[in-house]
Amino acid sequence: MNRTEILRRKDISHFWHPYTDINSLERREFPVIEKAEGVYLVDTEGHRLLDGISSWWCVNLGHSHPDIIDAIRKQSGRLQNSITGGMSHTEVIRLSERIATISPEGLTRVYYASDGACSVEAAMRISLQYWWNLGKPEKRKMISLSGGYHGDTLGCVGLGYISRFHKSVEHAVKRSITAESPHCFHCRYHRKPENCGLECFASMEKAITENSGSTAAVIAEPVCQGAGGMRIYPPEYTARLRKLCDENDVLLILDEIAVGFGRTGKMFASELAGIVPDMMCIGKGLTGGSLPMSAVVASEAVYDAFRSDSRTDRTFYHGHTFCGNPIAAAAAYAAIDVYERDNVLGNVEMLSEMLSEAFGKYRGIPGVYGSTALGCMSALEISEESGGAGKAFEIADTAHGKGLFIRPLGSVLYLWPPLVTTKKEMEIMLQIFEDSLIENLLTTPRLKRVTL
Ligand SMILES: Cc1ncc(COP(=O)(O)O)c(C=O)c1O
CATH class of the missing domain: 3.90.1150.10 (Aspartate Aminotransferase, domain 1)
Structure with missing residues (x-):
């Protein structure tokens, strides 16, 4: 048995792979x-x-990437981790300023998590607590798109439910209200890009207008529903969504975890639609894919709703041990340098x-x-x-x-x-x-x- 075969044998003895059929893995020379x-x-x-x-x-x-490796190497010799609850560190300070600078105008407050799903969970919780803090606890529903995907934690599965992946846990999940997917490959209205009038948007319009009094936020992957089947759809959809959320007093969360950081040709996909969401979830490309780090980038208005006063505690009691980890922060800062410089x-x-x-x-x-x-x-x-x-x-x-x-x-x-x-x-x-x-x-x- 050669080295690779030995490694494969050890792998299938102990490593539990994500999204992988066990039997076919064991048969394959992966x-x-x-x-x-x-x-x-x-x-x-x-x-x-x-x-x-x-x-x-x-x-x-x-x-x-040599610049990212260098940043990781230097940072790991200086500070590997330091709590961010109630105190700070130099890496997270400079990264937050940098993210605020590159984000769509008005998104200035950066809340960190590790994987994409954790940032979506945080954005969902921020939106729910935002309305609670403003004295409107009845605004507690979420609206999302069918065919969307926002991660695999139970909260995220409620937002981006893909039957093939998630039906075994459906009973444990609180499902959002779902609007029809802008699924251009299989357009129900038999439209082509030349004559698309965004007929599918009517479903979103109905979902928002009928539930505005009880809805906290809409979440969507702008421009492309990734894991749902790479469904690329017109940016105009997201522009209309922004307007509708404004008219109905509903927050808009754009999940840019897959499409952010240049994938669409713009730094963030919302730029294609010419709009700014209330919150943007980022991950994946933030560190150039080198280390796990994700974030919610929120507006001042959202952040301000979390200020306590002498009578009410409005603190966001939500966090992860590695929020704003210095090594990941250094990698992200170096990655942003590369995106811009190169x-x-x-x-x-x-x-x-x-x-x-x-x-x-x-x-x-x-x-x-x-x-x-x-x-x-x-x-x-x-x-x-x-x-x-x-x-x-x-x-x-x-x-x-x-x-x-x-x-x-x-x-x-x-x-x-x-x-x-x-x-x-x-x-x-x-x-x-x-x-x-x-x-x-x-x-x-x-x-x-x-x-x-
Ligand atoms: C749009 C979107 N949101 C959220 C996630 C979840 O990110 P993670 O796998 O880092 O938890 C993904 C992952 O593919 C994604 O594509």
């Missing part, structure tokens, strides 16, 4: 990654694997053109039901008649064999490469992606090859 650099993951055999999904959409700046958004513009062109062409491959791309996000769906989710997994396996790591979401295959991917690297990823589609979808010899 990669064991030992190091990573740039857009490449390197396994224990020395194989280099292009990271086509930025390791769950977070390694925006590529793996092992014109990462400029690179996304280049990648965006390449992805749009390629995914536009893939739509012509028999078996591809539809495709979509925006910024550094691109996805296509394999039709049910062509094998749906099963076929998508086969395509991903083929891509893996050719050196590209992708991981489908059901029947949806997507490419979300690091935002610093070069033109050449993108060309290689697209070539492998295309070859894997063709090999698996065009099986009759006559159709073996199409020009894309």
Whole structure:
């Protein structure tokens, strides 16, 4: 047995993998990654694997970025952790100022957590307590979009309920009111981008207007519902949502955990809609995907509602041991430097053109039901008649064999490469992606090859 086989055996003896079917894992020769650099993951055999999904959409700046490593190394020699309840430390102070500077205007108060789900939990609790503090405890409902995903803690599952993932715990979850998903791949109104009148928004309008007196907040992933199937939808939806929340005295929380930090071509997706939410959840790309850190960035108005006076205690009694951890804060500060200094958004513009062109062409491959791309996000769906989710997994396996790591979401295959991917690297990823589609979808010899 070689080293990799020994490691795999130890792995399946003790490591409980997230989102992984145990039986199929035990049958597969899954990669064991030992190091990573740039857009490449390197396994224990020395194989280099292009990271086509930025390791769950977070390694925006590529793996092992030297500036982030340097910041982590220096900070870990100075201060590894220090309580932030009632006192502070230098790293969290300078990072908070920096986040306030880069966030949409008016979002100035930063509350830290560790994973994305924890920041959504915090945002939900802030919105509930906000109304309680203002003397309106009856505003306690949440509204979200069907097909949304906000994390896997029970509170988050109530907001972003995906039946395939969450039905076993439905009984333990308090579900939000859900409005219809802006699901352009399967538009119920048979609209195309050219004639879309956002007909699906009527459902959100109904949910908010009928429940405004009892609703604390609406939460949505702006521009793209990620885990729900990479459903990219028009920014205009979010602009209308802002207006409707204002008119009905309901807070708006935008979950930018996946799309924030440049993924859409803007630093934050809300900029595409030209609006500012009351709270924004960030995570993943905040540290360039290097260390767990997430945050809720809130407006002054929200923060002010938490000031106590001589009669009422309005403190936010919610926190995590590692809130604002100094090492993660140093990594985040270094990452923001890189986003700004290296014109990462400029690179996304280049990648965006390449992805749009390629995914536009893939739509012509028999078996591809539809495709979509925006910024550094691109996805296509394999039709049910062509094998749906099963076929998508086969395509991903083929891509893996050719050196590209992708991981489908059901029947949806997507490419979300690091935002610093070069033109050449993108060309290689697209070539492998295309070859894997063709090999698996065009099986009759006559159709073996199409020009894309
Ligand atoms: C939009 C969105 N919100 C929240 C989360 C949860 O983040 P985490 O996995 O860090 O808890 C995710 C994770 O993919 C996400 O995509």
